[in-house]
Amino acid sequence: MEVCCDLEVDVNGEETFMVDKKIIASYSGRLSKLFGKSKGSTRNLKVIFHDFPGGAESFELMSRFCYNNGKTHISPSNISLLHCAAQFMEMNNSVSATNNLIEQTEKSLEEISYWTWSELLVALKQCQHLLPLVNSSDVLQKCLDSLAGRLALASEASPCPSTSSPDSSGFRFSCDTKSTESLKTSLSRGTWWFEDLLILNPVLVEMVVKSMVVRKIDHLMISRFLFYYQKSKFYAATSDEKRKVIETVIDMLYTLDGSSVSCKSLFGILRVSMTLNISKSSRNKLESMIGSQLDQAALDNLLVPSPHGMNYLYDVNLVLRFLKAFLRGGICQASAMKLRKVASLMDSYIAEVAPDPRLKPSKFLALAMALPDSARDSYDGLYRAVDMFLEVHAGLSEDEKLNICCALNYEKLSAEVCVHLSQNTKFPSKSAVQALISQQYKLKGLLHGTNNSKPYTDSPCTSTEGRSMGKNDEASDQVVLYAGKLDVLSDNEKLKAHLQGMQWRVTELEKVCKKMQTQMAKIMKYRISKQGHTRSLPRLCS
Numbered sequence: 093m094e095v096c097c098d099l100e101v102d103v104n105g106e107e108t109f110m111v112d113k114k115i116i117a118s119y120s121g122r123l124s125k126l127f128g129k130s131k132g133s134t135r136n137l138k139v140i141f142h143d144f145p146g147g148a149e150s151f152e153l154m155s156r157f158c159y160n161n162g163k164t165h166i167s168p169s170n171i172s173l174l175h176c177a178a179q180f181m182e183m184n185n186s187v188s189a190t191n192n193l194i195e196q197t198e199k200s201l202e203e204i205s206y207w208t209w210s211e212l213l214v215a216l217k218q219c220q221h222l223l224p225l226v227n228s229s230d231v232l233q234k235c236l237d238s239l240a241g242r243l244a245l246a247s248e249a250s251p252c253p254s255t256s257s258p259d260s261s262g263f264r265f266s267c268d269t270k271s272t273e274s275l276k277t278s279l280s281r282g283t284w285w286f287e288d289l290l291i292l293n294p295v296l297v298e299m300v301v302k303s304m305v306v307r308k309i310d311h312l313m314i315s316r317f318l319f320y321y322q323k324s325k326f327y328a329a330t331s332d333e334k335r336k337v338i339e340t341v342i343d344m345l346y347t348l349d350g351s352s353v354s355c356k357s358l359f360g361i362l363r364v365s366m367t368l369n370i371s372k373s374s375r376n377k378l379e380s381m382i383g384s385q386l387d388q389a390a391l392d393n394l395l396v397p398s399p400h401g402m403n404y405l406y407d408v409n410l411v412l413r414f415l416k417a418f419l420r421g422g423i424c425q426a427s428a429m430k431l432r433k434v435a436s437l438m439d440s441y442i443a444e445v446a447p448d449p450r451l452k453p454s455k456f457l458a459l460a461m462a463l464p465d466s467a468r469d470s471y472d473g474l475y476r477a478v479d480m481f482l483e484v485h486a487g488l489s490e491d492e493k494l495n496i497c498c499a500l501n502y503e504k505l506s507a508e509v510c511v512h513l514s515q516n517t518k519f520p521s522k523s524a525v526q527a528l529i530s531q532q533y534k535l536k537g538l539l540h541g542t543n544n545s546k547p548y549t550d551s552p553c554t555s556t557e558g559r560s561m562g563k564n565d566e567a568s569d570q571v572v573l574y575a576g577k578l579d580v581l582s583d584n585e586k587l588k589a590h591l592q593g594m595q596w597r598v599t600e601l602e603k604v605c606k607k608m609q610t611q612m613a614k615i616m617k618y619r620i621s622k623q624g625h626t627r628s629l630p631r632l633c634s
Contacts, residue, residue, distance in 0.1 A: 100138040107148035111155055113137060119158045119193070121182030145176035145225045154181060154193070162191030166200040168211035172218040175231050201230060204238050212238055213288060220296045232299075240303035243285060247309055282313060286320045294340035297321060301344045311352035318344055319357050322364075331368065338365050339374045346377040353381060355388040362396070379410070383417020387430040391440045405448040408455045411441060415462045431467045438463060439473035446481040453492055456481055460499035471504045475513065482518040493520045 099113035117123040126139070144151055154177040157164040166174060178184070178193035207215070212235060219232045226232045292300065304314055322341045326334055342361065345353050358381055365378065382389070394414075396407045418434060421427070442459050445451055460474060468474070478496055482488065488496070497520065505513070513519055 098136060100136075101151065102138065102140040103144050103148045103151045104142060107151075109148075109151060109155065112159075116155065116158050119162065119181075119183050119191070121184065123181065145180050145222050146173040149173060150177045153177065154183075157193055162193070164193075164196075166197060168207050168215040169218065171197055171200055172215055172222055172226060172229075172231050175229050176222050176225055179229060180225070198230060201234050204234055207238070209242065209288070212242075213291060216296065217291050220293050223295060236299055236303045239300060240307040240309070243304060244307040244309050246285070247282070247313065283316065283320070286317050287324075289317070290321065290324050294336045298340050298344060302347075305347060311348040315345060315348055315352045315354070315357075319354075319361075322361070326364075334364075335368045335370055338368055339370050342370070342374045342378050346381060350381065350384055353385075355382065355385040356393075358382050358385070359389070359393045366396075379413050380417045380420075383414040384421060386414050386418040386437070387433040389414075389437060391437065391444065394437070394441050395444065404450045404452075404455075406445050408445060408451065408459060412455075412458055412462060419463075428466075431463070432469070435463050435467035436473070439468075439477060442474065443477040443480060446477045447484050449484050451481075453481075453485065453488065453496060457496055457499060460496075465501055465504075468501070468504060470506065471501050472506050472509045475500060475505060475509050479516065479518060486518070490520050 096112055097110035099111050099116065101109045101111060103109065113123075113127065117127055123139070127137075141151075146153075150173040153164070153170055153174055157174070164174070174193060175197040178197060183193040184195070204212070215231070216235050216239065219226045219235060289297065289300065301314060301318070305311075318341045322337055325337045329337065338361065342365070345358075345361075358378065362378060362382065365375070394406075394411050396410055398404050398407045415434075415438070438459065442456070445459070446456065460478070478500060481496065482493060502510070
């Protein structure tokens with residue numbers, strides 16, 4: 093065959109090839125159509141490709157196929173390049189299948205089950221350099237299916253044992269003695285493949301994980317691989333590369349069963365991602381996963397510093413989002429234990445952030461009232477946090493203090509705490525009254541053999557889910573106290589003394605309330621006469 097070089101081909105600016113136009117065009121439908129449309133002389137033509145898949149290496153392989161009368165050696169190391177080049181050049185116009193490069197590569201793919209593990213990894217690595225074009229070919233999907241199938245089979249048996257044949261089980265693993273010993277010393281038998289997949293970029297790892305999920309490979313093993321991949325890839329990665337890795341890991345973890353993902357590991361991912369400016373979608377997924385496992389978190393996990401530019405100490409908004417995600421799953425009888433764990437955790441967290449003088453009352457109240465009343469058997473822990481907050485924020489108005497106290501359920505305070513509250517000048521007077529009344533009605537129930545007596549409360553709080561603060565009694569002008577005789581044993585003398593002290597305290601508070609009511613009545617009368625209309629005033633005391 094007479095060969096001439098009448099066609100100049102610039103491949104992606106990498107390299108220029110001088111080829112025989114007639115030979116190349118006889119196999120390429122793309123060039124045949126291009127030359128068919130050209131007018132005038134067809135000699136000394138130049139073609140420029142800007143997006144040739146695989147670049148100069150791929151074009152050279154394709155050219156050798158053409159110059160060798162439609163024959164070439166196809167192997168796992170070049171099958172991706174040849175297949176994508178053949179599709180790009182439309183090399184399916186040959187009448188004979190033996191001269192059709194696309195059909196030859198597809199036929200070679202039928203032997204993929206006989207490839208070694210190393211050959212399969214080489215083919216996958218080649219594919220990732222051909223994205224996204226390789227997505228439209230069969231090569232990538234068949235490689236992914238083969239990889240997931242081998243891992244699924246290996247998870248059921250002993251992976252890569254040194255005594256087995258490399259050709260056993262219908263496929264071949266490349267396992268020499270040195271690599272086998274290395275795996276035994278560095279990784280457990282179930283995770284021997286973790287290090288091998290580090291050659292893949294985040295895009296291909298995502299595809300691999302999806303194929304593994306379809307194959308029903310253990311989600312716990314997949315999650316362990318993803319955490320291993322993230323840590324390993326971070327050693328020598330740029331910030332942008334780290335961001336892509338962390339987003340891929342989060343998105344894939346989100347597709348797994350929640351029980352297979354460690355809460356501790358998720359907080360590790362969270363701390364790493366805070367400096368990487370990850371996408372909002374990935375951040376929401378991560379917070380949702382953490383929130384669903386909030387009962388497994390520790391206090392140190394929640395003490396995340398506030399974002400840059402915020403003047404408060406800890407990221408309270410982040411914890412509120414965790415709580416929202418936790419409650420999104422619904423509160424049922426089966427999750428009562430989880431709910432109590434989260435409540436205990438939140439009491440510790442609120443006590444930790446309460447001393448922050450820059451924490452706004454609205455944020456503190458949002459934390460304190462985020463969980464329903466059923467989450468706490470006792471409000472003693474929350475009381476101590478409120479006490480601390482009021483001490484640090486001494487400049488709050490009486491109304492602001494009353495709003496903070498709305499977080500407390502006085503019926504679930506212990507007698508000791510109620511006595512402390514009654515003598516606590518940081519709390520508004522009305523809160524002290526409510527606590528004393530609640531404890532007196534509890535005592536009344538105990539003395540009469542029942543605990544269904546409900547104390548009277550006149551709460552300034554708005555109706556909030558989970559709070560049982562009592563109803564306003566518009567007709568009552570003074571606090572009703574239980575003044576029955578205490579028939580207690582000598583062992584309860586201390587309790588009796590406390591109760592007597594509480595009654596004295598209430599009597600003093602009643603006097604203050606009556607004075608305030610008188611003053612309010614005068615103010616209202618004055619405003620009615622001056623303005624000609626009434627304006628509602630807050631009821632400070634009943």
